[in-house]
Structures are given as structure tokens and as C-alpha cells.
Amino acid sequence: MIEVQALHKRFGSQVALESVDFIVPRAEIFGFVGPNGAGKTTTIRILATLAVPDSGTATVGGIPVTDDPHGVRELIGYMPDFFGVYDRLTSDEYLQFYAACHGVPHRRRRAVAHELLELVDLGERAGDQVDTLSRGMKQRLCLARALVHDPSVLLLDEPASGLDPRARIEMRELIRELRRMGKTILVSSHILPELEELCTWVGFIDRGRMVAAGPMADVRNRVLAGRRLRVELVDADDIKLFAARDQIADRPGVIEVQLVENSLEVAVEDGFADQDLLTALVHAGVAVRSFSQVTGDLSEAFMRLTGPGVERQR
């Protein structure tokens, strides 16, 4: 649905994008991850027809953004990283205004605004002036605004920035809901854990270059060489841990087993059947207290991939 190839863009002497390539298939959620200043916003602005690349191509739904910006605008709903709202308009009027800007016929505008306010859970605030809403509500209203013309692609630039944890979760649920509605979603963030659970595809960008991109599992495999499982034992001591380790170390699909703080960490190949490992342990009489997948791995991989760039101060 979105295809970006060899995108290059410079502002004066500063290179914003050096070489950006990725694709986002239909109805996937693409997490666009990179430190601030990596080029996420520039890429999204190019896709939103607000900036023109110096070279390279970007297409949305098969339409090149530079050749037919109007056609692309019909397809996309764009939520910028910084956005304002109009004072002295109610949420309802706000959405109706944008519905009108997007050419929604007069008789449909009220219904569209109503439906979207319900979708983003602002139905009860329809009559409230926009500037009285909380930041989380404004952000949700802005997402609703991006949906007034029922676009098939959503470009969300840091939709969760500045939100408290609860509002973040609400935003995440909303994005999932939109995917269920069949929308293709590109969502950017400089915080990976925020996207890790949400996205089905992921792309890492650093200093204007794509470091890795593709389906979540592929990228994970590529950058992590397998997943890690954590096994905790009841009353763990060294004897029990070593015994358990010997039970599983030679199983096919197990890459390595490490002792980490009174528990075992098992690196396994992708596609490894986790339940078989658990069954084997139980059969061998090992008292397992918990068995889980180690999360946050991707963050480490991301740190490794982007290197010092993450800490870099500009």
C-alpha cells in the first residue's frame, strides 16, 4: 500500500534523508522507529505530499506522491507530530469543518462527525469547545479528524507523544481498532516498546538511513538471531538449575541456555514450539514456576543497530 524507494532529501547543507526504503502492505501496522532527528517526520511529510523528495520515489496505493498529490490526499489521513486545534469551536464543529474541507457532502457531515466522536470515545464531549479538552482527548480528536474522509491509509506521526500511560493505551487500542477496519497504518515513534506490541511490520531509521525493515518476526530474527524464553523454577538453586539446563540444552531448536539470576534464559530459533520445551521440563520432574518470553529484546537490538545515535545530542 505504501512503497518508499531510495528517498533522498536535504535541507540546505543538512541531509535529512540519505536512503530510505520500505514497504507497508495493506492492512498492516508499520512501526516507524528512530531517534529524534532520524528523518521520520520528513519521510512522513513526503508521503503526506507536504514535502518533495530530492530523489527517489514514494507511492501510496500505487500513486506516486510527486505526480498526483491530489490523488494521494484522497487516500491518506495524516496526523502531524505537532498540531494545533482551533479555539472556539466545539469538537463536533471541528470535525464537521474538516469533513467539509475533505468534500464530504453537506448532509453527511453531521453523521460523520458523530460516528467519529463515538469511535474515539469523545461522544460525550461533542459540544465542548476544543480548547477545553485534555491533551489525550485532543490527540484522539486529531486522529478522528484524519479519518473524516474514510482514508485507507493513515500516517500517524508520534500519535502518543506527550500522553500519559492511560491515554497511550487508549491510543494503542484505537489504532488496533482501525487496523481491524482494514486501514493500513504507518505510525512513528522514538520509543520502541510503545510500538513493539502494536505493530506487525517495523522499520528502523537512523540518521536518514533505514537500518532494518520488514515484518516484525523477520526483523526480530534478523537482528536478534532467535527469541529468548525465561524459565523460573520453584525453590531454584544451582543444582536444580544445572539439572534443568542439561535437560533442555541439546534439544533441537535451542541455541543456548544461560543462567540469569536464579532463572534460565533459553535462546531459541524462531518457529520453535515453546510448549514442547515446557512439557519436556515438566516430564523430567522440574518444578516450573513461570515460563515466559523475554520481551524488550527488540529495544536492545534497536539500540545496537542505531548505535550512539540514540544518545546523540544535536
Next chain:
Amino acid sequence: MTLSERLVALIDNPLISKDAVSRMRTWRAPVTLTIYLGLLSAFGYASFVTTTLMAPSQRTGSALIGAGVFSYLAFIQLSLVSLFAPALAAGAISGERERQTFDVLLVSRMTAGAIVFGKLVSSVAFMLLLILSALPLFAAVFLFGGIDFEQFMVTQVLTVTTAVSIGAVSLFLSAAFRRTLSSTVVSYGVAFAGMIGTLVAGLLFTLALMLRAPGGVNGTTGDAHPLLFANPFYALFVVLNDPNGTPMHLGRLIQLLFFVNGQPATAGPSLEPWQAAVLVQLVLVALSVMGAVHLVQSRRAPMPWRPPVPPEPVGAGDGGGPGEPAGMEVGS
């Protein structure tokens, strides 16, 4: 699309209704209206008193008083309109940019032309409201007599076109400058130059024309230099006082523009000062609108160069990520 559909689409511009709603919801709208009418009435009353006192006898006809007060009012209104128009229009586009709502507008289906048209109408509409609300005042004075209907109408037309042209130029500047403050300051400069600057320069040039005439001051045709001729204040003065009421041919005006003091050319239509003023203003409106559309379309106003955004404060909900804000976004 049929013509009527086009017309409906033109009027059904969401920016017009949106701006009207949010403008009229503030305390500023009624206050502006009150100040405007208050000033106009105060000056009107003052001129009424002065004219009456200065009248040679009590039996001076009401027509004289009517004509006098009407002229005062018309000049005050033209001045007020020139003062209010930049303030109302100079923030129209730069304000959207500052509020960070402009990008979203650009991504919508609205064309650059529709955006500029909507903004022009919404800012000029309030000026028209001011002018319209002052009509009863003019009508009351009109009843005294001394002013004919044509003078009345021309005065209003000239006021409206002045409001529209200053509004259009300010709108163009609002598209050209990123900050409302800069566009407002420059708009006031341009409005002042257009209204007062051309008047002063025009008077001086006219004087120069007289002195350079073959027979000296006595041999002069007394023709006004085009800068003066097309100045709205001068045009209003001529309309209301009709001193010599001399229309000039377009050819002669061009001749005078380049200080050619020969045989008066008779090419082109013959224009009265107010017609020339309106013509110049309409040309200004057209140029400003085209310029603004071009600027919005090419987004030449430096969109990618936002001022450095200070790093977001690391709030409670923002924590934990590996890449906390490390600085500004390049080119965002």
C-alpha cells in the same frame, strides 16, 4: 459542474463559516464593532456641532450641514477601514501556520485557491459588517440633504473596495511571512503608503507638473498626477466636493505618470478619480490573490524550517524509551 453548482461550491467554503463562527464567539467582535461605531459617531457628532456653529446664520440650510457632516463621516470611515483592515487580514494565513493547522488544511481536498478565497472572504466579511453597521449613521445624515444618491453610493463603494484591497494585500503578506507580527507590521506599512504616501507624493508630483508646465503655473492644465488622481482620499474628496470634477483619459494618466507635459492624449476610456481608484484597487486585489495562491500552492513560505522545537519535557508517561528526545527533528 454546472455554473450554479460552481457558485454553491464557491460560497460553501468551510473556511468562511468556520472563521465566522470562531470570530463572532469572542468578545473581540462586539468590542471592535462598538469601538468602530463609537469612533464614527463621536466624530460625526463633533463635525455636526462644528458645522452648525460655523454656519453663518441659523437659517443656513440643512443641506449645507448635511453635506459637511457626510463628508467628515466618509473620510473618518475610510481612515478607520484602512486602520482595521490590516489587523483583520494580516493573520489569516500566518495564523494558521502559527497554530500548526496549516499542514492539515493543505493535505485536505481544499485547493490553494479555495483556501485563499475563503480566507479573503472571511476577513473582508467582518469589514463589510462594520461598513454595513455604519450605514444607518450615514442614512441619518443623508436625510439632511446636500448629498445626492450617487455620491452616497460612490462613497460606500469606494470604502468597500478600499477594505477589500487592503485586506487582499494583507492576506498576501500573511502568506508571504511566517509570523503574524511581521505580516501585520508590513501590512500597516503598505496600507499607510497606499493611502497617505500616494496622497503626499501625488500632491508633490502634481505641484511639480504645474511648475514644469510650458507657461508656468498660469499655463498649467491643472491635471492631477495619477498617484493623486487614483488615491482613495482624493477620489472621495472629488466625489463629495466636485471641485472641477474633471475625468481624465487613461492615455493622459499614463502620460502624466511619466511626467509628459505635452498635448493631452485622449486614448482609452475617460475615468473619474473614483473610477481610477477602484480600478487600481481591483488590480491590486487580483495581483494579491494570485500571489497568495501561488505562495500557498508552492508552500514557499518556509514550511520545513520551523523554529527549533525545544525538546519535550520528559514526563511521567513519556519515560522508559531508549530514545528519549535527544534534540530537534531535522527538517520537520
